Amino acid sequence: MILVTGGAGFIGSNFVLAAVAAGGRVVNLDKLTYAGNLRNLDPLAGDPRHLFVQGDICDRGLVRELLAAHRPRAIVHFAAESHVDRSIRGPAEFVQTNVVGTFSLLEEARIFWGALEGRGKAAFRFLHVSTDEVYGSLGPADPAFSETTAYQPNSPYSASKAASDHFVRAYHHTYGLPVLTTNCSNNYGPMQYPEKLIPLVICNAVKGKPLPVYGDGMNVRDWLYVSDHCGAIREVLARGRPGELYNIGGASERTNFHIVNTICALLDEMHPRAKGRHADLITFVKDRPGHDRRYAIDASKIAGELGWRPAETFESGMAKTVRWYLDNEAWVEEIGRRAA
Numbered sequence: 001m002i003l004v005t006g007g008a009g010f011i012g013s014n015f016v017l018a019a020v021a022a023g024g025r026v027v028n029l030d031k032l033t034y035a036g037n038l039r040n041l042d043p044l045a046g047d048p049r050h051l052f053v054q055g056d057i058c059d060r061g062l063v064r065e066l067l068a069a070h071r072p073r074a075i076v077h078f079a080a081e082s083h084v085d086r087s088i089r090g091p092a093e094f095v096q097t098n099v100v101g102t103f104s105l106l107e108e109a110r111i112f113w114g115a116l117e118g119r120g121k122a123a124f125r126f127l128h129v130s131t132d133e134v135y136g137s138l139g140p141a142d143p144a145f146s147e148t149t150a151y152q153p154n155s156p157y158s159a160s161k162a163a164s165d166h167f168v169r170a171y172h173h174t175y176g177l178p179v180l181t182t183n184c185s186n187n188y189g190p191m192q193y194p195e196k197l198i199p200l201v202i203c204n205a206v207k208g209k210p211l212p213v214y215g216d217g218m219n220v221r222d223w224l225y226v227s228d229h230c231g232a233i234r235e236v237l238a239r240g241r242p243g244e245l246y247n248i249g250g251a252s253e254r255t256n257f258h259i260v261n262t263i264c265a266l267l268d269e270m271h272p273r274a275k276g277r278h279a280d281l282i283t284f285v286k287d288r289p290g291h292d293r294r295y296a297i298d299a300s301k302i303a304g305e306l307g308w309r310p311a312e313t314f315e316s317g318m319a320k321t322v323r324w325y326l327d328n329e330a331w332v333e334e335i336g337r338r339a340a
């Protein structure tokens with residue numbers, strides 16, 4: 001049994017589906033913010049290996065009850081406010097969930113783990129899912145982020161994640177809590193909320209709406225297909241060394257402009273427009289304030305220590321993603337109705 005937080009969100013739900021498919025049992029604690037979606041978990045309806053609990057990670061009484069009742073061997077912590085643009089408009093929620101929420105979980109995990117004995121205590125893990133955005137921004141010729149790159153967060157989102165990473169580190173150093181932290185690059189794939197670049201562009205393109213590209217479109221991210229991220233988390237959970245950070249990335253640096261053009265080309269094949277090409281819809285818009293220019297991940301530590309490598313290429317992952325959104329129009333429509 002593992003306790004997953006944020007398991008109704010994009011990456012968390014992909015992780016939960018894969019964990020149960022692999023024979024695991026999951027208690028899934030999620031507040032169901034705008035980003036949480038129970039439809040993501042439809043394939044697990046009625047499955048006794050999955051227990052969904054709607055609640056807030058800041059609710060220490062609830063977390064304590066869940067730990068006492070289910071005695072998980074690990075906590076895998078995804079729950080967060082995750083959208084940079086929202087963090088610029090309203091940072092308070094990011095401090096509350098990402099910092100205070102992570103602190104609350106750590107406190108309850110420390111108490112629970114402190115009372116364990118023997119093999120149960122030795123085997124327990126707290127895996128904190130973080131981001132490469134904590135490292136700040138790279139210039140075009142800078143080496144990729146490694147686990148020893150200094151933290152230089154630039155947005156309220158990345159600052160809140162950096163703060164949570166520091167608390168996780170401190171709970172290992174001070175109390176010996178067996179923590180693991182993963183810092184992953186930008187994910188894409190099925191069930192990502194359509195406010196993020198890739199699903200937003202797919203959904204807008206299908207409706208013939210403008211495809212917004214920030215600034216000059218030359219910001220670079222290192223893209224990873226979501227199931228590869230989930231596989232890396234499973235490896236780190238199983239064999240990672242407590243107290244360590246593991247960077248996770250797809251060695252797929254691409255500009256935003258390249259991403260949008262790739263989606264347009266895929267849609268021209270899979271879902272042609274009656275007239276013109278999808279790229280005709282590309283519109284450059286005012287840049288995000290403080291927009292980091294480039295992220296890139298050096299994933300040699302997880303590759304060397306744990307033998308992890310992504311299974312998908314950028315091209316195969318993007319084709320699967322576009323296909324998924326085309327095949328799941330009802331999922332997209334429902335989110336649109338809820339947001340309206």
Ligand SMILES: NC(=O)c1ccc[n+]([C@@H]2O[C@H](COP(=O)([O-])OP(=O)(O)OC[C@H]3O[C@@H](n4cnc5c(N)ncnc54)[C@H](O)[C@@H]3O)[C@@H](O)[C@H]2O)c1
Nearest residue numbers: 006008009010011031032033035036056057079080082187
């Ligand atoms: N999406 C990416 O590209 C990416 C990359 C690297 C790391 N991460 C990290 O991975 C994690 C998951 O990201 P995502 O893209 O799936 O996010 P998401 O926004 O899709 O999902 C977040 C989930 O957390 C839940 N949640 C929010 N606040 C909560 C609270 N107080 N208590 C309980 N549940 C709460 C939401 O309801 C939602 O289901 C985050 O910690 C994020 O920082 C994301």
